Amino acid sequence: MTSLDTPPHRLARTDLDALLRGEGGADAVAPLLAGERSWRLLLVRALADAMAPLPDTLPGTPLPPPADGWELLRRAWRAAPVEVERLLLYPAVGTWAAHTLRRVRGTVASDTPLWVDAGHLHAVAASAAVLAGLDFRCRVAVRDGWAVLPGIGGARAGEPVVEVVAEAGVVRVGSVRVGAEGWHALRELRADGCVVAFDDLDPYRGLRGRLTPRPVRSAGRWSGLFAEAWRILADDPETARAVASGLRSVVPRPRSEPYRPHSASSGDAFGAVVASEPDDAEQFACTLVHESQHHRLSAFMHLFTLYEDGGAERFHAPWRDDPRPLGGLLQGVYAFTGVAAFWRRRPGDLARFEYVLWREQTLSALAGVRDAARLTPLGRDLVAALTERLTAWRADPVPARIERCAALAAADHRATWRALHVRPPADSVARAARAHATTAGVPLPAPDGDTVVPAPVPRGLDTRAVLVRRMLAGEDPGTVAGAVEGARAEDVALVTGDPAVARAAFTARILRGPDPDAWSGLGLALDAQGHPAAQVLLERPEFVLAVHRELGGGTDPVELAAACVIPPATGRSPG
Incomplete structure (x- = not known):
């Protein structure tokens, strides 16, 4: 050329x-x-x-x-x-x-x-x-x-x-x-200050592999939502101009379950947002901010090195069900800093919940990656700068009810993720099981040396968080469980303030066989009751689960959890 x-x-x-x-x-x-x-x-x-x-x-x-x-x-x-x-x-x-x-x-x-x-x-x-x-x-x-x-x-x-x-x-x-x-x-989405392609035709529009051209019938709804979403973004002109400068195309995908939108972007396709049909304009605006943050960091990483390639370590990403590599986690903390900033400006209980949840989840992920050996000096600067910005927001006043809802959702995801993907040392588990079988109630210290082993995820780790969202949006708690894929009656009891019912159901599930999700649910129920065993179930559930399995599964799970302790000088564990 x-x-x-x-x-x-x-x-x-x-x-x-x-x-x-x-x-x-x-x-x-x-x-x-x-x-x-x-x-x-x-x-x-x-x-x-x-x-x-x-x-x-x-x-x-x-x-x-x-x-x-x-x-x-x-x-x-x-x-x-x-x-x-x-x-x-x-x-x-x-x-x-x-x-x-x-x-x-x-x-x-x-x-x-x-x-x-x-x-x-x-x-x-x-x-x-x-x-x-x-x-x-x-x-x-x-x-x-x-x-x-x-x-x-x-x-x-x-x-x-x-x-x-x-x-x-x-x-x-x-x-x-x-x-x-x-x-x-090729159609377009238009708003005051932004015009982008609405690409439902190109075989390479899907970021990975080929897609069949599939003109969507709901283009009119997409157009209306885009215009309304842009009016929301225009409340912060700097953010709107930054998004507009990099946005090139929106690739529509089928609508997903409410409060579970799917979106994606790629460093190979700067400016493209692949997104499920939004529930509403506010969700669409948040998606555009989210993916524009990914675009920005991908472009930044084409010019600068934030981490060295290689390494098999995996980290807890509170927005994903699977363990993530270092590069993927950096992309996530950058995007969700933008998500938290978006919700920080929005009114209403649901917006407050999203803001606090993603502020705290992103801070948790940043803490988990802060000491990663493969970060470059510039990568450490990025982690420090994002941490400083988000930490300053903790001074924002938030209703106590919203703080509790966000804390439950955050603790739930982390505990369930650990119960699924983290494995404690086998010899430590065997010693703890022998000690408990010999002398019930003897303190069982949770060991260091855990490893991350990706495991199948039976249901979305956001299930209880979706229940919280739907109830904050004013839906009837008595009917909401049937509308959320993967939700059970004990999940509804947990998020609606009936921890005794939830505790009994989660205990029964544990006694029927290994059930990582039930262990985190039990920890949340015990926490709502002020039970001291909640801490180890929310911070190190994989250890209690493994010891329970070693004992044969018939042991009372609350009694076992009460015996397990987290040593004050324990080292950093995965995730």
Whole structure:
């Protein structure tokens, strides 16, 4: 194509400090956008170089040689570099380029023939040529019954390959004229100050692997929610401008259970937000903030190193059910600092709950990663800056009822996560079991040396937190359990203030067999009753569970928990 013509990337100290705190408006984000431009153009160039040695005709391909696609892309670049660069910076193009580069280099395996991924180059080149106003002919693949031009739109087609023809400003994809009947143009979401693509067509829009083009029928609802969400974000103009500067596309996914939205982003697809259809505009606004924080940190990490690669250690991430690597945890604490900041500005009991919960959960995760050996000095600065910012918010006045609800949800997730994924040393468990069997009530100190062993998760670790959310939103506690996937009667009893009923049910479950979720539930019930055994069940449930299993499962769980103690000088444990 042409020279990148990119000056050295620099970041002012004030912008660096703001970004380390999870803050910074559009001015602070601007250098990151410049870095992403360089990153993407280098990625495309690396893909061109990697594909050059490939044979002219890939096995099984019905498409022209890749060299034809690169030549058309070069022609378009020479004719309209601004428009073509904008296309190359489109998120789905980044996903395609990164995935295909990994495939060509052999670092990613796939059951899909290589020509499918490599051949998408012709569709990218065709889009570039259309945007540049060129007359041209090329062939593009039809996958899942669709021929798609990235960033423009698509058409249904029955054959495996269609010809794209542009003559005198008229473009046809197969038998369909672009802009006429049968053409599905890429739609947009519009709000005052922000216009983004609403991408339900591009096969690489989903961040990982290919997705079937699937135009959604609820685009009108998405549009209305986006406009309303933007009005919410505009209450904080700096945040709104920062989000707008980096947001490029929203990829719709089916609606999930209320209060359990799904969203995702990727460093390969800067500016894309993959999101389940929101419950309401407030949730949508929070999702946009959440994913924009991920975009910001991904772009930052393309310029700076926060941690050294390698290492098998895993950490507790209070927003995930599974143990997370160091890089994933840094992404999480950065995103949820933004989430806490969003809810801090919102009114109402539910907003207060979200604010306190994510403030405390993020602080907990930061404490768990603070001493990670693989953090670079800049990574430690990031952890310290986020910790300082969130800690200062603890001075905010919050109703005691909301504090209690948030504390329950936080303790529940951490305890259940530990009961599922943390394993105490087997020899310490065996000694404790022998000691308890010999002399009931003898203190059983919880040992150091735990290890994290990822285990299957039978239900979402947020189940009781979702119950709390629904009741804070005014739903009837008597009917809410049936509306929350995975919820049981004892969970409702726990969150509605009937710990005696909850305690009896959780105890019965434990006596029926190993049940990590029941141990954390028992700890929460005992805590509500002021029972001293609650501490070890909420902080080290994996030890009590393991000793109980070693004893054969018939031991009274409350009696055993009362015997287990956490030594005051215990070392740092996983998570």
